[in-house]
Amino acid sequence: MSRLPRAQEFLKTGFNAEAASAARFRAMAARAEREGKPRLAAALLGLAAEKDALALSQYEAAQSIREPHEGLAAEIEAALAEERYENEQLYPRMWRDVDPETGAVFHAVVARQAEQATELESLVDRLGRSVGDLSA
Numbered sequence: 168m169s170r171l172p173r174a175q176e177f178l179k180t181g182f183n184a185e186a187a188s189a190a191r192f193r194a195m196a197a198r199a200e201r202e203g204k205p206r207l208a209a210a211l212l213g214l215a216a217e218k219d220a221l222a223l224s225q226y227e228a229a230q231s232i233r234e235p236h237e238g239l240a241a242e243i244e245a246a247l248a249e250e251r252y253e254n255e256q257l258y259p260r261m262w263r264d265v266d267p268e269t270g271a272v273f274h275a276v277v278a279r280q281a282e283q284a285t286e287l288e289s290l291v292d293r294l295g296r297s298v299g300d301l302s303a
Contacts, residue, residue, distance in 0.1 A: 178229035182222050189218035240294050247287040254280050 192215035199208040258277045262270035293301050 175229050178225045182225040182229065185218050185222035185225065189215045189222060192218060240291060243287060243291050243294065247284060247291065250280055250284040250287060253277075254284065 192211045196208040196211035196215065199205075199211060254277050258273045258280075262273040265273070290301070296302075
């Protein structure tokens, strides 16, 4: 059973669905561009932007339900925890059960996500030392 209020849980689910759809449309747009179909690529990018807007509206609605003490720094730390889970648990479990070519894709994802985790750690540290926004 989730500890999130039902509305917040549903908004998070909706956010994830729309964000995944937006990423899928961007991937299809990249493929269309590679295949020499720039107008199709542009149309797909437009749809991706609309999906991003839908995701953002649900993200913002979910944020309005949060407790006041749950700030952006805590959310960034939660994102960092998700990155660590993906890198340490999710992807290693998947790459063990697939062919070497697919496994190589997962290894590359983990390598880039490790870099992103370092960036997130730096953001959390910098945000903790700042008042307001990050210093330049």
